[in-house]
Amino acid sequence: DSATLANSVLKGLFAGGESAGGPGTASPQTPYRVGGTKKASFPVQIETRRGKKVTMIRNVTGDSEIFLRELKEALGCGGVLRDGDVEVQGDHEKRVTAFLVRKGCLSGVASSLKASAAPKKAQPKAAKSIKALDDKARAQRGRGKRP
Numbered sequence: 688d689s690a691t692l693a694n695s696v697l698k699g700l701f702a703g704g705e706s707a708g709g710p711g712t713a714s715p716q717t718p719y720r721v722g723g724t725k726k727a728s729f730p731v732q733i734e735t736r737r738g739k740k741v742t743m744i745r746n747v748t749g750d751s752e753i754f755l756r757e758l759k760e761a762l763g764c765g766g767v768l769r770d771g772d773v774e775v776q777g778d779h780e781k782r783v784t785a786f787l788v789r790k791g792c793l794s795g796v797a798s799s800l801k802a803s804a805a806p807k808k809a810q811p812k813a814a815k816s817i818k819a820l821d822d823k824a825r826a827q828r829g830r831g832k833r834p
Contacts, residue, residue: 719749721787723795729784729804742783744773754792761786 721744724730730745747754755773759766762782766775775783784804787793793801 717749717754717790717792719747719751719754719792720794721754721792722746722748723793723797727795727797728800729787729793729796731780731783731787733778733780739776740778742775742777742779744775744783747771747773757790758783758786 721730723746732743732745734741734743744758751768751771751773755766755768755775758773758775762775762777762779764776764779766773768774781804788801788805
């Protein structure tokens, strides 16, 4: 019933942010989870297959087919599930790590690595006022003249 479901979700949230199923299970917002390596790093690496580069994502739990579909759509490339790992065609290490951070499906990865892999937000350019441009032009004209 709904009260039991809500109770289990709350227990999962207070148990460290993981879902009610414990560490390594899918969170309520995504049906999959990607665990970090033993050294708390991203489980993403580049391998070469028949002269071509592929990006390997290991430690995927939950519904890895949905994970693969969303990843292929985000990257615009092909991919396959092989031996419990996800492979996508091409060298997409940085894009995959940014995707994992953005989706919030990582567990067991150092927070400093997550922060460095997060996509950078573009800073809007500061609008220059007309007055500031006029002042700059006057200053340049004033330097060029001799009394």
